[in-house]
Amino acid sequence: MLNNSNYAFIFDMDGVLTDNMRFHAESWVELFKDFGLEGLDAERYLVETAGMKGHDVLRYFLDPNISETEANRLTEFKDFLYRVMSRKRITPMPGLHQFLDAADKLDIRLGIGTGAGAKNIDYILGLLTLTGRFQALVDPSQVQQGKPHPDIFLRAAELLKVPPLHCIVFEDALPGVEAARRANMRCVAVTTTNSADAFKNFDNVIAIIDDFTMINPEQLIELIGK
DSSP states (O other), X not given: OOOGGGOEEEEOSXXXXXXXXXXXXXXXHHHHHTTTOOSOOHHHHHHHHTTSOHHHHHHXXXXXXXXXXXXXXXXXXXXXXXXXXXTTTOOBOTTHHHHHHHHHHXXXXXXXXXXXXXXXXXXXXXXXXXXXXXXXXXXXXXXXXXXXXXXXXXXXXXXXXXXXXXXEEEESSHHHHHHHHHTTXXXXXXXXXXXXXXXXXXXXXXXXXXXXXXXXXXXXXXXXXX
16 A cells, blocks of 8 residues: 655646646747847747746847846746736646645645746746645745756655655656656656657656646556556
């Protein structure tokens, strides 16, 4: 008999709890238009930098030497654009609430490990009526390095008091799946941002889903508990 409190589900937020990554992409594109950046559209952002923290996106597309002050200012402005543009478009992933309810009944610990900032976390969890639902919330401000480094997921596991091998990460972005791999965690890949084919080379991916109606917590725990 498995002790499910020794297991944890760690969720990326954007693109996993809600299918909103395109809204982030649209706000980055609008921001970069002011800097005359050509050749950037939502698809390129999603493929190349989805899942990275804002400062790393700015370094990647705009200026590798951008100052911390300027990066903070631009990230805050981008996040404001995102919240204004998306407020009436945020909905939970199909099956999400039922999946979380089932995990709670099994006493599985729940956490979030996201590249989003605190304001966006509060914004999304509030709109999805998930405030207070998770035992650990980890964002980039709490670690040294964002995804694809493992720091965010390792910190979430530490807070949940669950060993990495007993954690399952839910991720839509390739840097996030890589972060889970480096953290020695299995991963469920969600196809909101990338196609199923994009995840096939990751040996830590144990399932690929379109939404949460396709899996149940008990099956996942059995997979990693063997």
